[in-house]
Amino acid sequence: MQTRSHSMTLAQAQQEASTVFLAKVFNWMAIGLALTGGLAYFTAASGLALTIASSPLFIILILAELGLVFFLSARVDKIQPGTATALFLGYSALNGLTLSTIFLAYTRASIGGTFLITAGMFGAMAAYGMVTKRDLSGMGSFLFMGLIGIILASVVNIFLHSSSLYWAISVIGVLVFVGLTAYDVQKIKTMGEQGIMEQGEAAIQRGAIIGALALYLDFINLFLMLLRFFGGARD
Template identity: 75%
Template sequence: MYENVKQIPLAQAQQQASTIFLAKVFNWMALGLGITGIVAFVTANTSLAGLIIGSPLFFILMIGELGLVFYLSARIQKIQASTASSLFLGYSVLNGLTLSVIFLAYTSSSIAGTFFITAGMFGAMAVYGLVTKKDLSGWGSFLFMGLIGVIIASVVNIFLKSSGMSWMISFIGVIVFTGLTAYDVQRIKKIGEDGIMSQGSEAISKGSIMGALTLYLDFINLFLMLLRFFGGNRN
């Protein structure tokens, strides 16, 4: 009785699963970015900014952000999906509190302009990661080394306070995070194709949260690097 039933080709089924999974990832990412932007703007325009900027609370919030990212990454397989989503949203709020400083340092118009430039670059690299037939997995080690180099140089420059070094870090950072965007999108696409959509709602939810966190970090860091070049200082 089933002889006339047409089976969906495996490649098509994988494509459909990947599309659905990617939609969930990007929806979570957009939600996180929206929360961060709103919290940053509101904080910068209230007395709360004075309590955070230039105080020990700023560094406490930064440590809290790092702790959430490391905890979520290390415990994602053991915690519930609802907990993972709450941690991701909590991270978005904390990041908004610390990023409120950019609204005090740069003009609103330059922030908006840099955001749209970032969105354009991120979107272009995301599309490249989706449609290219080239395997980008070989980029991983190179980009990771670049990321480590940017982090170490940034820490060193806290003490050196070199303007030239800061510009160089930002330039390399733009290259690293544009590359990571394409690499991560292709990797997340492959996760969707490899069967996560058949593993149940918990696995799908947790996988989409981790994918969203990865792309969220790519976008935020690319934005901050570009802000160095396109941000108009209030002073």
């Protein structure tokens, strides 16, 4: 009886730690999305989006974003938590500048509607990742292969300009990022259960930032894929 009681207490402690850690991750993800969305809107409203889209600045911003993501993902365990946080916020800001250009192609109403659809799909898959008893770790390599395929096909289609390939990429992209959302949330939940909350504030903050970055990327990419279906073109 004592063994069972101890087991239940341990399970409850793991569940509580996981909940606290997930909340921290989602808070940082929300901050990143708010920064991106706000900056994208005000950049478009100011007219700077047109300058970005029609100059080499767009490519420079994209390259800077890629550099930040790769650096943060590779060095997150070795840099200070404050530096990791600043890099994440910096990436969110840069992404806001580049995403401001979508206001040149789509109506604000369709962008807002697509955001709500994305939030609903993301929320549903995040909830599934949190509550499912199924181990989703086996999906990781499959989804990663799908992501690489999307990137390669998108590069090829820059030269082919194939509408069929464009829509195939869009459909597969939605499936991949929906799957990645559930996979990443379960992985983050497992991090909380396996003791990251006992490793000190520095480890918690770094873990929260890398988790927030993963979910942020899932959300943004899912939004961009759905925008291809639901975005209304500007006149």
